Amino acid sequence: METAVFNATLPSTSPFCSLSYSSSSVKRAIFPLRRSYGGKNGILQNSSIRGGSVGVSRMMTVSASVIPVVDSRTWKFGARVPTIVDVDLGDRSYPIYIGSGLLNESDLLQRHVDGNRVLVVTNTTVAPLYLEKVTEALTSGNSKIDVESVILPDGEKYKNMETLMKVFDKAIESRFDRRCTFVALGGGVIGDMCGFAASAFLRGVKFIQIPTTLMSQVDSSVGGKTGINHPLGKNLLGAFYQPQCVLVDTDTLNTLPDRELSSGISEVVKYGLIRDPEFFEWQEKNMQAMLSRDPSALAYAIKRSCENKAEVVSLDEKESGLRATLNLGHTFGHAIENGIGYGQWLHGEAVSAGMIMANDMAYRHGWIDDTIVKRSFDILKQANLPTSPPDVMTIEMFKATMAVDKKVADGLLRLILLKGSLGNCVFTGDYDRKILDETLNFFCER
Amino acid sequence: METAVFNATLPSTSPFCSLSYSSSSVKRAIFPLRRSYGGKNGILQNSSIRGGSVGVSRMMTVSASVIPVVDSRTWKFGARVPTIVDVDLGDRSYPIYIGSGLLNESDLLQRHVDGNRVLVVTNTTVAPLYLEKVTEALTSGNSKIDVESVILPDGEKYKNMETLMKVFDKAIESRFDRRCTFVALGGGVIGDMCGFAASAFLRGVKFIQIPTTLMSQVDSSVGGKTGINHPLGKNLLGAFYQPQCVLVDTDTLNTLPDRELSSGISEVVKYGLIRDPEFFEWQEKNMQAMLSRDPSALAYAIKRSCENKAEVVSLDEKESGLRATLNLGHTFGHAIENGIGYGQWLHGEAVSAGMIMANDMAYRHGWIDDTIVKRSFDILKQANLPTSPPDVMTIEMFKATMAVDKKVADGLLRLILLKGSLGNCVFTGDYDRKILDETLNFFCER
Numbered sequence: 104m105e106t107a108v109f110n111a112t113l114p115s116t117s118p119f120c121s122l123s124y125s126s127s128s129v130k131r132a133i134f135p136l137r138r139s140y141g142g143k144n145g146i147l148q149n150s151s152i153r154g155g156s157v158g159v160s161r162m163m164t165v166s167a168s169v170i171p172v173v174d175s176r177t178w179k180f181g182a183r184v185p186t187i188v189d190v191d192l193g194d195r196s197y198p199i200y201i202g203s204g205l206l207n208e209s210d211l212l213q214r215h216v217d218g219n220r221v222l223v224v225t226n227t228t229v230a231p232l233y234l235e236k237v238t239e240a241l242t243s244g245n246s247k248i249d250v251e252s253v254i255l256p257d258g259e260k261y262k263n264m265e266t267l268m269k270v271f272d273k274a275i276e277s278r279f280d281r282r283c284t285f286v287a288l289g290g291g292v293i294g295d296m297c298g299f300a301a302s303a304f305l306r307g308v309k310f311i312q313i314p315t316t317l318m319s320q321v322d323s324s325v326g327g328k329t330g331i332n333h334p335l336g337k338n339l340l341g342a343f344y345q346p347q348c349v350l351v352d353t354d355t356l357n358t359l360p361d362r363e364l365s366s367g368i369s370e371v372v373k374y375g376l377i378r379d380p381e382f383f384e385w386q387e388k389n390m391q392a393m394l395s396r397d398p399s400a401l402a403y404a405i406k407r408s409c410e411n412k413a414e415v416v417s418l419d420e421k422e423s424g425l426r427a428t429l430n431l432g433h434t435f436g437h438a439i440e441n442g443i444g445y446g447q448w449l450h451g452e453a454v455s456a457g458m459i460m461a462n463d464m465a466y467r468h469g470w471i472d473d474t475i476v477k478r479s480f481d482i483l484k485q486a487n488l489p490t491s492p493p494d495v496m497t498i499e500m501f502k503a504t505m506a507v508d509k510k511v512a513d514g515l516l517r518l519i520l521l522k523g524s525l526g527n528c529v530f531t532g533d534y535d536r537k538i539l540d541e542t543l544n545f546f547c548e549r
Numbered sequence: 550m551e552t553a554v555f556n557a558t559l560p561s562t563s564p565f566c567s568l569s570y571s572s573s574s575v576k577r578a579i580f581p582l583r584r585s586y587g588g589k590n591g592i593l594q595n596s597s598i599r600g601g602s603v604g605v606s607r608m609m610t611v612s613a614s615v616i617p618v619v620d621s622r623t624w625k626f627g628a629r630v631p632t633i634v635d636v637d638l639g640d641r642s643y644p645i646y647i648g649s650g651l652l653n654e655s656d657l658l659q660r661h662v663d664g665n666r667v668l669v670v671t672n673t674t675v676a677p678l679y680l681e682k683v684t685e686a687l688t689s690g691n692s693k694i695d696v697e698s699v700i701l702p703d704g705e706k707y708k709n710m711e712t713l714m715k716v717f718d719k720a721i722e723s724r725f726d727r728r729c730t731f732v733a734l735g736g737g738v739i740g741d742m743c744g745f746a747a748s749a750f751l752r753g754v755k756f757i758q759i760p761t762t763l764m765s766q767v768d769s770s771v772g773g774k775t776g777i778n779h780p781l782g783k784n785l786l787g788a789f790y791q792p793q794c795v796l797v798d799t800d801t802l803n804t805l806p807d808r809e810l811s812s813g814i815s816e817v818v819k820y821g822l823i824r825d826p827e828f829f830e831w832q833e834k835n836m837q838a839m840l841s842r843d844p845s846a847l848a849y850a851i852k853r854s855c856e857n858k859a860e861v862v863s864l865d866e867k868e869s870g871l872r873a874t875l876n877l878g879h880t881f882g883h884a885i886e887n888g889i890g891y892g893q894w895l896h897g898e899a900v901s902a903g904m905i906m907a908n909d910m911a912y913r914h915g916w917i918d919d920t921i922v923k924r925s926f927d928i929l930k931q932a933n934l935p936t937s938p939p940d941v942m943t944i945e946m947f948k949a950t951m952a953v954d955k956k957v958a959d960g961l962l963r964l965i966l967l968k969g970s971l972g973n974c975v976f977t978g979d980y981d982r983k984i985l986d987e988t989l990n991f992f993c994e995r
Contacts, residue, residue: 218959264714275781280957303749306776306787307867330752335721341752342788421753511726513664 209243217309218282224297225288226257259445270300290316291323298329302344317367321408326416366451380526432458438504455488470522655689663755664728670743671734672703705891736762737769744775748790763813767854772862812897826972878904884950901934916968
């Protein structure tokens with residue numbers, strides 16, 4: 104429950120050490136997105152975009168500041184009480200159920216099943232743990248439901264077209280028709296592949312997500328991004344496709360390896376950094392509780408993460424601008440994952456190092472002060488996450504992957520960088536290329 | 550310009566010969582969709598659904614009758630004057646430009662290009678004819694535009710995942726980003742594959758359709774259905790994805806083989822049968838003009854077909870019910886294409902035989918009178934289209950493919966069948982299975 108001590112082993116040339124750097128050196132004016140509460144679900148209604156309308160201006164900059172979604176003093180709700188976060192997307196809206204033991208609540212699942220036929224898409228790791236339980240939940244008290252399953256090999260390296268075809272083959276061989284439901288049971292890879300399969304099978308069938316990793320619970324299960332990798336890049340093929348519901352049973356985290364837990368925490372930290380300073384402060388106080396898998400702490404972290412993401416996605420489903428801010432550290436992180444090979448580092452590990460790099464860049468621009476740099480570093484370190492890229496990463500490896508990043512528009516790479524006080528960031532192509540080079544030089548040996 | 554004479558070579562057991570069958574034998578009451586004009590583009594505003602709400606009832610029946618979209622007396626507009634049909638789908642609306650010489654109007658194309666990079670997807674047959682012209686139209690007076698192209702093998706048998714990957718590979722290797730535009734230059738196969746590729750590349754980029762066959766101009770370019778085949782069935786994988794615009798240059802029909810022209814006419818005939826009796830009458834009078842490629846006649850047939858399809862799609866984009874009526878004859882037709890191997894018969898040829906089979910079924914139910922059976926037979930015959938399935942088709946082959954048809958819901962195959970006076974049809978699972986067997990028995994040797 105305590106804030107970690109500043110790590111003194113950083114290289115002396117690191118800006119992380121320049122703690123005397125004055126906050127008055129934030130040289131550029133900040134034009135935050137001002138939020139006013141109102142309307143359905145208290146979703147923010149007004150936003151101002153600097154530099155042009157969303158998705159139009161080449162040099163568009165989106166900034167966001169935040170009023171906390173929930174008073175952080177109320178976080179100690181019982182983990183056994185299911186909580187619902189609503190993702191508000193008009194006729195594609197859906198609920199996220201969060202709680203302990205939800206896989207025993209068969210009604211929760213069954214109310215979202217379309218038709219009588221269900222295809223559970225899972226992997227070799229998760230199937231032995233939860234496939235029987237999920238099948239039971241889907242069929243309990245309802246003899247009409249026919250459940251098929253397809254068990255894919257586990258791992259990011261199988262997130263490709265070849266594996267996706269196995270899902271299609273199973274559905275087609277089983278003669279599934281349009282009135283059926285796909286269920287994603289597993290982590291982010293399973294969720295992304297099952298969702299993409301559901302979007303494309305017969306041009307779209309219903310699907311439900313049961314994420315079993317913290318990463319997928321707080322990130323990939325919210326917002327409808329689905330897809331697969333291509334040999335030349337991550338998530339290059341896919342669809343925006345929303346599930347009928349997401350069911351997060353926090354009990355599934357009890358079987359999650361420590362490294363995967365930390366990986367998920369990386370995304371939790373991100374929400375605090377980009378838009379929710381109170382949540383970040385809560386994390387600073389409760390990191391140890393999360394790491395020791397305190398169910399209440401985890402349930403709260405998941406809920407608040409989902410609320411943050413749901414708000415952003417509601418405002419910008421197709422990632423015209425605001426939604427891109429959820430990718431703090433991801434451009435550097437994807438370059439790491441791609442450079443060393445998918446699956447070598449977990450996604451959250453790569454994002455952790457990526458956030459440190461992005462913060463370094465922001466600091467060199469004078470956009471954030473040293474306390475934000477230090478607090479980010481400390482919290483990620485405490486979560487046992489990497490704070491620099493692996494040694495094998497070269498400047499060229501970063502640049503090669505960044506050139507095909509999805510956030511490149513008309514040849515210009517746009518980045519998400521913190522700017523201003525904690526909880527503010529920009530999505531912009533208007534940064535200093537020399538400073539990007541400085542950051543890459545600083546973190547890479549060559 | 551004359552109505553073809555009734556073909557007396559039909560087998561004597563065919564209901565086509567029972568021309569004395571009284572129209573009073575239409576035994577069941579018809580509950581047509583009543584249309585009232587008004588609102589944007591004069592699209593029909595009200596509809597009544599019999600048997601439950603769209604997409605919900607298992608036994609749902611949708612019926613439609615029609616008031617002609619355009620007074621058929623005005624059809625003799627100049628083919629050189631571009632006509633615009635608007636497909637009204639809210640923020641996914643798009644125009645269809647129809648006219649002679651439109652590929653010389655570079656402005657028409659360029660106004661719909663997103664970003665500076667274009668990928669033209671075409672095939673080995675069309676590329677030598679029109680790729681240079683389209684590239685010229687895309688770049689004329691605009692040096693910023695970079696046009697890449699991918700030339701796929703020609704034919705339905707290449708409409709698969711392997712070929713689709715070539716489009717992705719080209720876009721990724723060329724480092725295309727989200728601000729780019731795919732252009733489909735070719736027939737229905739190219740349109741379907743390019744559209745699906747655009748929907749999935751980086752989770753969706755813009756695309757434009759330049760259909761070069763009558764079939765794709767009157768059918769597959771309207772309504773956003775994209776996809777590929779699976780070894781077990783046609784169009785089983787895909788997306789609903791709308792283009793930025795469709796550009797129909799009727800001059801491209803001058804290079805179209807006769808068989809392909811007739812194939813397109815099959816779908817033109819369909820619009821008349823299911824919802825537009827005046828258009829059907831116009832076709833009866835002008836079949837010879839279409840076959841001799843009179844540009845005015847073809848432009849009018851394309852325009853009116855697009856208007857009919859655009860109306861239906863506007864009302865039911867995701868094919869909950871009404872849109873399915875566009876598939877008259879297609880369930881039988883798909884079974885033929887699948888049974889004898891994709892590409893052996895052209896799509897419109899299979900649909901022609903399928904419509905004859907569907908009309909046989911409707912007639913055996915007593916839902917339509919013999920004049921409709923005869924007029925349908927005559928017009929398809931005059932268009933040089935098949936009026937029965939190929940001899941190799943067995944009852945089992947029909948049944949095997951029909952069991953995995955996309956219109957199966959909860960195990961029940963729903964069919965589109967004409968019912969009532971010309972221009973009325975139903976989409977229903979509430980038909981007599983024995984009569985389906987009778988029809989299959991009638992048309993198949995075994």
